[in-house]
Amino acid sequence: MRRIPLTEFAKEHGHTKAAQMLGCTQGALSKAIRVGRDVFVTVEEDGTLSAQEQRPFPSQRSVA
Template structure:
């Protein structure tokens, strides 16, 4: 069993291979890396891949900023 950060594994075996091993799309891998998600990929002894994500607890969604109130500046 080998535990590797997602970007390191992508660099070693390629985005397509990692996506196929985790049963997700290649764009999903790219999006996770671009977002800076901390994902470890475990290479199991039977050759399968398993992903684990490290997230803060409790995990709260980011608040979306609304557009500035234009009436303030009129």
């Protein structure tokens, strides 16, 4: 098992391919990186992928 930050995963595979691999759009992936979301991609031994966002608990939403 390998766990890497989303930014590194996107650099390694390119934003478009990384988004396809994770089942999201390139725009969603780019926005997550741009706004600094704390997302990690886990690559299992069999090649399956999953992505998790690490957030504090309890999470405080910012009120704008």
